[in-house]
Amino acid sequence: MNYAIIVAAGNSKRMNKNGNKVFLPLFNKPIIYYTIKVFNECKNIDEIIIVTQKENFEILENIKKKYNFDKIKKIVEGGKERQDSVYNGLTSIKNNKSNDIVVVHNASNPLVREKEIDDCIKAAKNNGAAVVGFQLKDTIKKINNNFVERTIDRKDIFQVQTPQAVRNKLFLEAFENAKKKNLTVTDDVSLVELIGQKVELVPCSYENIKITTDDDLKIAEGILVRRTGRFTRIGIGQDSHKFSSNKELTLGGCKILNEAGFEANSDGDVILHALFNAISQAIGEKSLGYYADPMLKKGVIDSKEYIKVILDKLNEKNQKLNNVGVMIEASRPKLEPHTDKIKESMSKILDLEKEKIGITYTSGENLTAFGQGKGMQCFVVVTLVQV
Numbered sequence: 184m185n186y187a188i189i190v191a192a193g194n195s196k197r198m199n200k201n202g203n204k205v206f207l208p209l210f211n212k213p214i215i216y217y218t219i220k221v222f223n224e225c226k227n228i229d230e231i232i233i234v235t236q237k238e239n240f241e242i243l244e245n246i247k248k249k250y251n252f253d254k255i256k257k258i259v260e261g262g263k264e265r266q267d268s269v270y271n272g273l274t275s276i277k278n279n280k281s282n283d284i285v286v287v288h289n290a291s292n293p294l295v296r297e298k299e300i301d302d303c304i305k306a307a308k309n310n311g312a313a314v315v316g317f318q319l320k321d322t323i324k325k326i327n328n329n330f331v332e333r334t335i336d337r338k339d340i341f342q343v344q345t346p347q348a349v350r351n352k353l354f355l356e357a358f359e360n361a362k363k364k365n366l367t368v369t370d371d372v373s374l375v376e377l378i379g380q381k382v383e384l385v386p387c388s389y390e391n392i393k394i395t396t397d398d399d400l401k402i403a404e405g406i407l408v409r410r411t412g413r414f415t416r417i418g419i420g421q422d423s424h425k426f427s428s429n430k431e432l433t434l435g436g437c438k439i440l441n442e443a444g445f446e447a448n449s450d451g452d453v454i455l456h457a458l459f460n461a462i463s464q465a466i467g468e469k470s471l472g473y474y475a476d477p478m479l480k481k482g483v484i485d486s487k488e489y490i491k492v493i494l495d496k497l498n499e500k501n502q503k504l505n506n507v508g509v510m511i512e513a514s515r516p517k518l519e520p521h522t523d524k525i526k527e528s529m530s531k532i533l534d535l536e537k538e539k540i541g542i543t544y545t546s547g548e549n550l551t552a553f554g555q556g557k558g559m560q561c562f563v564v565v566t567l568v569q570v
Contacts, residue, residue, distance in 0.1 A: 184229045184283045185304055187222045187254075187346075188272035191215055191235040191243075191290035192261025203239060204394065205290040209403060211503065211570035214394060216246060217293035217407075223252045225297045227304050228286070231255045234272040235290075269371055270358050273351075281352035284308060287371045288345040291394045294406055299387045300346055306383040307348035312375045315387035316343035341384055344391050347371045353380060408568065416502065416567040418465025422456035423553065423560040432516070435509075435542075436487050437528035442516045445559070448479050452486035453561035454509055454525070455532075459486075461507075461563040462493045466500050487532055494533070502567040506539040513559040514546045 191205045205215040222228050231254045233243055240258050247255045259275045261268035269287055276285070284307050286300065299315050306313035319342055323335040347370060349357070357374035360366070368374055372382045390406050392399060430444030435454040445451025459471045475489045483489075497503065507529070511518065518525075522542050530537045547554020 184279060185227055185286060186276055186279065186283065186351075187225075187228045187231045187286045187288060187300075188269060189215075189218060189222065189231060189233045189288050189290050190261070190265060190268055190272070191233055191239070192268040193265070193291070203236065206239070206242060207400065209293065209400065210407060210568065213246065214293050214400075214403075215243075215290045216250060218288065218290045218295070219246070219252050219255070220250070221293075221295055221297055222288065222300065223254045225300050227301050228254060230276075232257045232259055232272045232275055233290075234259045234261045234268045236261055264367065265369070266361070266367060266374075273354060273358065276351075279351050281350065282308075283351040284348050285351050285354050286346045286348045288347075289393055292345050292391060293394065294388075294390050294392060294403060295344075295346065296388060296391070299385070299391060302385045303346045303348045306385050307350060310383045311353050311380055312347075312349045312372050313383040313385050314343045314347040314370070314372045315345065315385045315391065316341040317387055317389050317391070318342075343370060343372075343384075344387060344393060345371075349375055411569070415569050416465040418461040418463070418565050418567070420457040420460030420462070420464060420563045420565075421561065422453045422460065422471075423558060424451045424453055425558040426556075427451075433486070434518070434521070435525040435529040436490075436532050437521070437525045439516070439518075439521055449475065449484040449489075450486050453559055454511075454529070454563065455486040455490050457509075457561045457563040458507065458529075458565070459489055459493050461565045462497055462504070462567075465565055465567050466497055466502060468493065468496055490532055497567070501570050503570050504533055504535050504539075505566040505568045507533070507535065507541070508564040509540070509542040510562045510564075511542070511544045511559060512547045512551065512553045512561075513544070514549070514554050514556045518542075518544055 206213045222231055233255060237260050243258050257275050259271050262271050273285060284304050303313045303315055319337045319340045323337050325332045325335055357378050360378050361374050375382055394400055394403055424445035424447050426443045427446040428443050432439040432442040432444045433450045433452045456471055474492050526537045526540045529540050549555055552558055553560045
């Protein structure tokens, strides 16, 4: 039997987040979802034990049920230190045999591949213990009081990750030795090294990172995009309106004071109208008028209400906005001073980071009605990702 102990009992201090980081969203699913999924689908894993804080038991039970993670057999309470948590997971396994393999993996390493798990298990069966890792590529310096003391030869230096796999009997002996001598280590196979047992290094991908900081989370998102082709859809939308002195100017849900608005039945928000059509096109739905006209008859003129309709349909199709590009053609008014406010408004409406919203302008050089100051034209491009 091969057992997987997934450790999810950390306090996430370096993430600067409240609660356990493994439940933070990675493309609208918790980080730990991706970790469990790989082990649940791995043919060489028979049972999964998750170690976490007691307050997270219900959350994990819901995740198990929602995603049908049938190999999860136990959820065990963690200890004071990581070493204690792993021991709690190990001793929760009953009727296991000496040569059974116990694989320990950090829940915060969601990008592990099934082959890496398989290779680690195989190495542990052959040699007693194994750990995955990748060779360091950068120059390593030993520092003393902020000054370089020496340069370390990186030739045989590896950064280890999880999984780490050990034969059951050997693992228990290693823990007993640590307990007897009051030893504390930061990774599992170090315990095995302390009783003189060799540990085989199994090469793994540089993508098998531990998510510790916000930057790590962004890197993980990029890796998942490349692996899964999540940039699945692109849409483009357009809208234009003549100016009207009888209305105030609204762009991206943001009111621009002391500027002429648009001649339109609604507020004429060309950005949100073009955005609606871009999203709708990307998910195979109909044009803005199909949805907005019945709402206009009921007196709904706020374009933010129209956007809610298409965002609901976007959610139904398990898609989300990745980024939005806005291009406006108009010789007046000068909109650059209002860009930040428009982006802030759109960010709130779309629940999208400001950094993922781009807005640019062109005057049109008097070549079109928009360049001649008679109105405004807007194009919007969106990219979507699957969630």
